[in-house]
Amino acid sequence: xxxxNDTPETDFDAVDDAADESTPLQPSDQSxxxxxxxxxxNLDTGTDDGSDEASRGLFDDLLEGEPIFExxxxxxxxxxxxxxxxxxxxINNMATILVTxxxxxxxxxxxxxxxxxxxxxxxxxxxxEELETTSQKYEVPCEVEYINCEVTDTQYRVLAQLANKFIxxxxxxxxxxxxxxxxxxxxxxxxxxxxxxxxxxxxxxxxEKRDAFEADREEFEExxxxxxxxxxxxxxxxxxxxxxERVVVIMLDEIDKLVEKSGxxxxxxxxxxxxxxxxxxxxxxxxxxxxxxxxxxxxxxKSSLGEEExxxxxxxxxxxxxxLQARADVAFKGAALTEDVIPLxxxxxxxxxxxxxxxxxxxxxxxxxxxxxxIDQVEEDHVRQAQEKIELDRVVEVVRTLPTQSKIVLFxxxxxxxxxxxNINTGEVFNIYxxxxxxxxxxxxxxxxxxxxxxxxxxxxxxxxxxxxxxxxGRTKExxxxxxxxxxxxxxLSDSRLGDxxxxxxxxxxxxxx
Ligand code: ADP
Ligand code: MG
Numbered sequence: 046x047x048x049x050n051d052t053p054e055t056d057f058d059a060v061d062d063a064a065d066e067s068t069p070l071q072p073s074d075q076s077x078x079x080x081x082x083x084x085x086x087n088l089d090t091g092t093d094d095g096s097d098e099a100s101r102g103l104f105d106d107l108l109e110g111e112p113i114f115e116x117x118x119x120x121x122x123x124x125x126x127x128x129x130x131x132x133x134x135x136i137n138n139m140a141t142i143l144v145t146x147x148x149x150x151x152x153x154x155x156x157x158x159x160x161x162x163x164x165x166x167x168x169x170x171x172x173x174e175e176l177e178t179t180s181q182k183y184e185v186p187c188e189v190e191y192i193n194c195e196v197t198d199t200q201y202r203v204l205a206q207l208a209n210k211f212i213x214x215x216x217x218x219x220x221x222x223x224x225x226x227x228x229x230x231x232x233x234x235x236x237x238x239x240x241x242x243x244x245x246x247x248x249x250x251x252x253e254k255r256d257a258f259e260a261d262r263e264e265f266e267e268x269x270x271x272x273x274x275x276x277x278x279x280x281x282x283x284x285x286x287x288x289x290e291r292v293v294v295i296m297l298d299e300i301d302k303l304v305e306k307s308g309x310x311x312x313x314x315x316x317x318x319x320x321x322x323x324x325x326x327x328x329x330x331x332x333x334x335x336x337x338x339x340x341x342x343x344x345x346x347k348s349s350l351g352e353e354e355x356x357x358x359x360x361x362x363x364x365x366x367x368x369l370q371a372r373a374d375v376a377f378k379g380a381a382l383t384e385d386v387i388p389l390x391x392x393x394x395x396x397x398x399x400x401x402x403x404x405x406x407x408x409x410x411x412x413x414x415x416x417x418x419x420i421d422q423v424e425e426d427h428v429r430q431a432q433e434k435i436e437l438d439r440v441v442e443v444v445r446t447l448p449t450q451s452k453i454v455l456f457x458x459x460x461x462x463x464x465x466x467x468n469i470n471t472g473e474v475f476n477i478y479x480x481x482x483x484x485x486x487x488x489x490x491x492x493x494x495x496x497x498x499x500x501x502x503x504x505x506x507x508x509x510x511x512x513x514x515x516x517x518x519g520r521t522k523e524x525x526x527x528x529x530x531x532x533x534x535x536x537x538l539s540d541s542r543l544g545d546x547x548x549x550x551x552x553x554x555x556x557x558x559x
Contacts, residue, residue, distance in 0.1 A: 112378065113416050113423060119376040120409035122402060125170050130371060131364040132164050138355050139172045143328075146187045146292040147180055151319060151326035154350050158333045159357025162400030165332050166298055168357070173296060186291035188214070194303035200311040203303065204278045205268040207295065211285035212265045218289065219262050226255050261288075279314060283321070290324045300331040301338035309342045316349040359399025365391035368401050369408055377412065377423075385425040386411060393432050407431050440528045443505055444536045449543075450490060453481050454498045456537050458508060459530055468523040471496050485542050499524060507533075 118124055129136065135157075145152040157165050173189035180187035190210055197203050230251055232239040245251045268281050286293055295315065297303065303311060318327050331350055339347050360368065369387045390411065394404035410431035415423040447455065457477035461469045475492045482489045490498075499522065503510040510522045526533070538544050 113381045113412050113421060114376060115378050116376055117409065117412070119372055120405050120412075122405070125167055126372065127171065128371060129164055129168055129171060130367045131360060132168050132357075135164075135355050135357055136168050136172055138353075139168070139330075140175070142353050143172065143176055143294065146176065146294060146328065147183060147185050149185060149292065151292060152294065152328040153352040154316065154329045154331070155353045155355060156331045156333070156339075156351045157355045157357065158336045160359055160398050160400070161334050162394075162398075162402035162404075163357040163359055164401060165334075165357050169296055169298065169330065169332055173294065176294070186289070187294070188291055189294045189296060191296045191298065193298045195299040198303055198306045200307050200314075201273075201275055201278055202270065203297070203311050204275070204282045204314075205270055205273075208268045208278060208282035208285050211282065211288070211293075212267060215265055215285055215288045216262060219258050223255060223258055226251055226258070230255075283318065286318075286327065287322050287324050291326075293325055293327045294330060295327060296330045296332065298332045299334070301333040301335050304338045304341055309346050312346045312350060313343060316346055360395070360401055360404075361399060362388075362391045362395035365394050365399065365401060365404045369404055372405065373408065376408075378421075381412070381415075381421065381423055383422055383424050386423050386428055389425055389428045393428070403435070406435055410434060437529065437532060440507065440533065441536050443507065444528070444533055445539075449487060449540070450494075451498050451502060452537055452540055452543055453485075453487060454478055454495055455502060455507065455533070456543055457481060458499075458502075458524055458526060459534050459537070462526050462530060463534075467525070469525065470521045470523060471499065472521075474499065474524060481546065484546055487542070496522070 119126075139155065139157075142155055143152050157169065159165055170191065173191060176187060177189055190207060192203055192206060194203065197206055229239065229243065229245075230248060233248055233251070240246065245254070265285065266281070268278050297312075300312075312329070312331075315327060315329055329350060339351065342350070366387055369390055373382060373387060387408070390404050390407040393407055394400050397403045407428060408431075411423050411427040414427045414430050414434075415421075418427075444452070444455065454474060457474045458469060460477055461473060466473065471492065475495050478495055479489050481487075499508065499510055502508045507526075507528050508524055509527045510524045512520050513523050514520050
């Protein structure tokens with residue numbers, strides 16, 4: 046059998062010989078005896094050092110080190126903290142406006158805005174939980190509905206989601222009331238005086254009420270997520286909200302996404318509801334990363350929505366430290382963080398427009414990297430690695446989701462850089478871009494449009510384009526790549542259309558032809 050392995054050409058002869066010597070084999074079994082031997086051989090030789098490995102699973106090494114995290118969940122974006130340092134003022138402002146609801150009146154609409162990671166969602170959720178708890182405590186009917194408009198991004202879906210939430214709440218109320226009536230009927234049958242303190246003067250009256258509730262129950266029909274005319278969805282929602290007396294606060298988070306995608310009809314409809322509602326009142330709390338979206342609103346909607354405005358300014362490095370420290374105390378084991386870790390995470394995130402989400406991501410990722418290194422302390426270097434990793438993940442995501450035309454433009458810039466061209470100008474990019482487009486049968490845009498696409502890439506932080514004056518030759522852009530070349534190229538080539546380009550050298554040559 047050693048022979049066979051050493052002289053592959055004679056494999057079949059050898060197998061045939063072997064087969065001849067032993068019992069006849071089925072044709073498909075020709076090589077089986079040899080394979081078995083090989084496998085057994087391997088197992089045999091591997092036994093000494095291999096058995097240990099077999100019993101030590103994939104996870105043993107990783108489990109060995111002291112764990113760094115006490116509760117990693119606390120650092121995830123999905124976690125809603127109950128203490129929000131440096132947001133006291135904004136939270137108090139919200140509460141001062143919304144307390145009106147607990148007095149049974151309609152709170153002003155509120156527009157909240159600030160950059161991402163400034164604690165808008167966390168603060169709004171915190172306030173809404175407090176509001177609902179207090180309303181239960183004092184038995185004032187007040188409900189808060191939260192909708193993330195990045196996910197629920199059309200008028201139909203916003204209204205359908207709201208309608209269904211209120212329909213379900215109403216059904217719960219109806220069930221409770223029916224149970225109470227059932228109970229009352231039983232008691233009143235035994236002792237008619239049970240009716241004395243109630244709104245009913247006879248068992249028949251209770252029956253009637255019960256029938257009415259049952260009819261209501263039949264009438265509330267869930268709104269399907271597509272298919273109805275929007276009018277019908279709106280009136281379902283309207284009827285559901287108005288079913289009984291209450292103040293409803295509708296939180297529309299990422300409201301700019303809704304307006305961008307579907308215009309301001311939803312806001313228009315919601316903001317004029319109060320004049321028609323009989324039993325209930327609606328107040329809107331819009332949350333946005335960007336105030337510019339209000340330019341696209343009907344002036345009536347704009348003034349109604351912005352009755353009160355609350356700004357969430359970016360956090361500075363010191364504030365971010367406090368936020369991180371509070372979370373780290375719960376998330377990490379006692380001595381898991383070296384001294385510099387939190388200040389460095391805070392400093393990096395402060396540069397990133399004071400984004401607390403980025404600060405927390407850095408801290409979590411740094412912890413994970415330390416865990417992977419199997420050491421029991423997170424060090425400054427882990428934070429630096431985390432910063433690089435997050436930055437790269439961001440670039441990959443941005444590049445991956447670029448439209449094809451922008452990808453081609455970016456690819457042209459990468460090809461130039463890879464061929465040692467510095468201070469790339471728009472004309473050079475355009476020439477290569479044209480050739481790439483022809484190669485993959487894409488439309489060729491005008492040079493002007495390509496210039497716009499380059500500006501967009503600049504705004505996304507993928508390239509850096511500076512305008513330089515060329516004296517009497519006018520002005521041109523000098524373009525350079527702001528992201529790692531290899532990784533970015535790999536992401537571009539993973540796009541099936543760009544992946545088809547196999548030999549790129551001719552395109553780079555082409556720039557000299559023009
Ligand atoms: P936004 O909605 O403004 O983009 P988020 O409310 O989602 O920001 O906050 C981003 C992350 O930072 C969340 O994980 C949140 O819990 C946390 N965070 C923001 N501000 C604070 C704060 N003041 N205290 C504690 N955690 C905060
Ligand atoms: Mg948010």
